[in-house]
Amino acid sequence: MTEWISTPVEPGLLRGALETERTPHGLLPHRLPARARRQFPDPALALIESQPAGVRLAFRTRATVVELDVLATKTVYRNAPPRPESVYDLVVDGRPAGSATADGGNVLVVDMFTQDVEQRPGPPGTVRFAGLPARDKDVEIWLPLSEIAELIALRTDAPVEPAPDRGRRxxxxxxxxxxxxxxxxxxxxxxxxxxxxxxxxxxxxxxxxxxxxxxxxxxxxxxxxxxxxxxxxxxxxxxxxxxxxxxxxxxxxxxxxxxxxxxxxxxxxxxxxxxxxxxxxxxxxxxxxxxxxxxxxxxxxxxxxxxxxxxxxxxxxxxxxxxxxxxxxxxxxxxxxxxxxxxxxxxxxxxxxxxxxxxxxxxxxxxxxxxxxxxxxxxxxxxxxx
CATH class of the missing domain: 3.40.50.1110 (SGNH hydrolase)
Structure with a gap:
């Protein structure tokens, strides 16, 4: 039976975000800081900057199974064809190692012509990656492009620590x-x-x-x-x-x-x-x-x-x-x-x-x-x- 280790998602595990916000559900990455967010009234930009393009969890571990609990907020467009499911990408030691999706989540229904938005609440989901090599390794989970992800907890079958700074520009x-x-x-x-x-x-x-x-x-x-x-x-x-x-x-x-x-x-x-x-x-x-x-x-x-x-x-x-x-x-x-x-x-x-x-x-x-x-x-x- 797997003995899980639960690790709260803290800012030190994230790269690519300029700021984080503690919400009632978890940690929300932002790509614009609070000072900038106070200076635009546009809800569309508020949505876009919260979509974590380029943001990733980065840690070092011997774990063979990694689970990430998230509350996603997905966007769909009224009277438009369905959008492809957003995915989370796993990278191990710099190489692609799989993709997964998160169940549940909130849904924002947007009218592209009027910009009216309807929000439908939903439950958290889990992103799961299994079969990782049982050795020390650098692991990254790249967050989705077009949905907000409030990060709740990271579960693994071995301890994790923030990835070391490799000194890259x-x-x-x-x-x-x-x-x-x-x-x-x-x-x-x-x-x-x-x-x-x-x-x-x-x-x-x-x-x-x-x-x-x-x-x-x-x-x-x-x-x-x-x-x-x-x-x-x-x-x-x-x-x-x-x-x-x-x-x-x-x-x-x-x-x-x-x-x-x-x-x-x-x-x-x-x-x-x-x-x-x-x-x-x-x-x-x-x-x-x-x-x-x-x-x-x-x-x-x-x-x-x-x-x-x-x-x-x-x-x-x-x-x-x-x-x-x-x-x-x-x-x-x-x-x-x-x-x-x-x-x-x-x-x-x-x-x-x-x-x-x-x-x-x-x-x-x-x-x-x-x-x-x-x-x-x-x-x-x-x-x-x-």
């Missing part, structure tokens, strides 16, 4: 839903996780689906977070939301970068423009959901003529970012720029099209992650090891 990344991991299939398949593995770095992923909007509270979060490497992927969400015009965009980018540089004056900083998205290359937003064929797809709801009035398109954004970074690099030798189409461009779209018109699938994430790692972490890259 910390890479802090901010971006949109693609950086968050939308449509990647599982938490270790997102392009930032792929790139971090190839670059042998510790990832903090501030990819915020729909919310890479040059918000000052995000810039201050990047400023105040210790990091050895920083990248910022800018553009697609500003087009999605039709949030600003060219006149506001340039100063907003400068202000965002100025704030980051207040805390990281000499840190390698890579600005990444949008990957290819044909519907918005020359057509402004907003972006609208479309269920016309029974599947969730997106379409550009703007008018190409809007460019004359200063509306943003992806090509406009790229031109502006190339100009801004070249200007700033005259006084900032640690600032770098990459055109996102070098990570995913026309040839990639022909081979690996965007299933919903907006996001890459798992294979697309893999390609973007590999390309980013080659560009950033390669011998001549801005993030190359000294």
């Amino acid at each position: 910390v890479w802090l990344h901010h971006g949109s839903s693609i950086s968050h991991g939308s449509m990647a299939g599982r938490p270790t398949a997102t392009w930032p996780v792929v790139a971090a593995g190839l670059g042998d770095v510790e990832l903090i992923n501030l990819g915020l689906g729909g919310n890479a909007l040059l918000d000052p509270f995000v810039a201050r979060t990047l400023r105040d977070t210790p990091a050895d490497l920083i990248s910022i992927k800018i553009g697609i969400n500003l087009v999605n939301t039709d949030l600003m015009r060219v006149r506001a965009f340039g100063p907003a980018v400068h202000g965002f970068l100025d704030t980051v540089r207040e805390g990281h004056p000499d840190t390698p900083l890579l600005v990444v423009s949008p990957v290819l998205c044909p519907m918005h290359e020359d057509t402004p937003g907003p972006t609208a959901p479309d269920f016309g064929d029974g599947k969730l797809r997106f379409r550009a709801a703007g008018d190409p003529a809007g460019r004359a009035a200063g509306q943003l398109t992806l090509n406009v954004v790229r031109d502006q970012l190339a100009r801004i970074t070249a200007l700033r690099a005259e006084d900032d030798p640690h600032l770098h720029y990459v055109d996102g189409r070098s990570l995913y461009g026309e040839a990639d779209f022909a081979e690996l099209p965007l299933p919903d018109g907006l996001h890459p699938d798992t294979a697309g994430h893999q390609r973007i992650g590999e390309r980013f790692a080659e560009h950033a972490f390669g011998a001549e890259g801005p993030f190359a090891a000294a």
Whole structure:
């Protein structure tokens, strides 16, 4: 009979979260700190930052069975096709070792058109991994991309201790839903996780689906977070939301970068423009959901003529970012720029099209992650090891 050891989930077992909150159920990881959370009234962003993309439990143990009790909060969309079940990924000594799901949980039913939300309460569930090798090993449990996970307790058949610090550099990344991991299939398949593995770095992923909007509270979060490497992927969400015009965009980018540089004056900083998205290359937003064929797809709801009035398109954004970074690099030798189409461009779209018109699938994430790692972490890259 298995003799279980129950270990409370404490912040020391977590990596990739900027802050944690003790709830009535357990420990809730946050990817934005409380100061930032107080400065946005948007419930959609509150949901997104609580989805633990890139957050993982990391510990060392001889256990052969690991169970994690969680209270999940899952999101479904009204009148939309069912979403794939969110999974938890197990990694042992740096290698994938399985995936599992959690039963039960709360459900948020969201209307994509009105943003109305209905909450249906549910019970906690358990994520279970068995058959682990009976030796000392480093174990990571990567939390799901698109559901909140309140962590209740960790049960094992041998003691656990926090994973040791391996001295790897910390890479802090901010971006949109693609950086968050939308449509990647599982938490270790997102392009930032792929790139971090190839670059042998510790990832903090501030990819915020729909919310890479040059918000000052995000810039201050990047400023105040210790990091050895920083990248910022800018553009697609500003087009999605039709949030600003060219006149506001340039100063907003400068202000965002100025704030980051207040805390990281000499840190390698890579600005990444949008990957290819044909519907918005020359057509402004907003972006609208479309269920016309029974599947969730997106379409550009703007008018190409809007460019004359200063509306943003992806090509406009790229031109502006190339100009801004070249200007700033005259006084900032640690600032770098990459055109996102070098990570995913026309040839990639022909081979690996965007299933919903907006996001890459798992294979697309893999390609973007590999390309980013080659560009950033390669011998001549801005993030190359000294």
